[in-house]
Amino acid sequence: MNRFKQWLYRFMYGRYGMDTLNRILSAVVFIILIVTLFLSGYPRLILSGLGFLLLAYIYFRMFSRNIYKRSKENEKVVQFFNRIKNIPKYRYFKCPTCKVKIRVPRHKGKIEITCPKCRGRFIKKT
Ligand SMILES: [Zn+2]
Structure with a gap:
């Protein structure tokens, strides 16, 4: 286990990792997964394909070495959600x-x- 941890640490070194955008995307994938349980045929196929693509995108972002670009993406999303939260009162x-x-x-x-x-x-x- 310790070896695995070391390997993981080395593997993730200099890579981007998890952030808010990835957490949101993970939640979306989770929802898609649940919805596909109630579908069949083409809708199920299309939706699971979409979930798979999203998952691939999450991993791409996690393992990306372009930390600057990834954090910029994250910043945009966080700002967007902050704007929704702060709808003028x-x-x-x-x-x-x-x-x-x-x-x-x-x-x-x-x-x-x-x-x-x-x-x-x-x-x-x-
Ligand atoms: Zn007046």
Whole structure:
């Protein structure tokens, strides 16, 4: 076992390894695997082919020596998911009187907004 560990360590030296993108892809492969259990015929064939390709891609990324490129890919994906998580929780309205921008929480229905600058009131749907 120790020998295997050493071999693995040497093998993985200078290679990229696991990252967020690979974890996401692994989860997708896992889901595909489960879905294929309920399919038959061509859909099953196509989907398992897709899962296989994804798996190959995961291994390609894991063993890649182009660490810079792989981490750039990962960064893009992480940024994308961060953007989804940070879907704006606020809406911005302009006060009809003084044109100042006002930040209002989303999904509160129709509310009356009081402008912090001129105290003018107006109703908006959030
Ligand atoms: Zn105002």
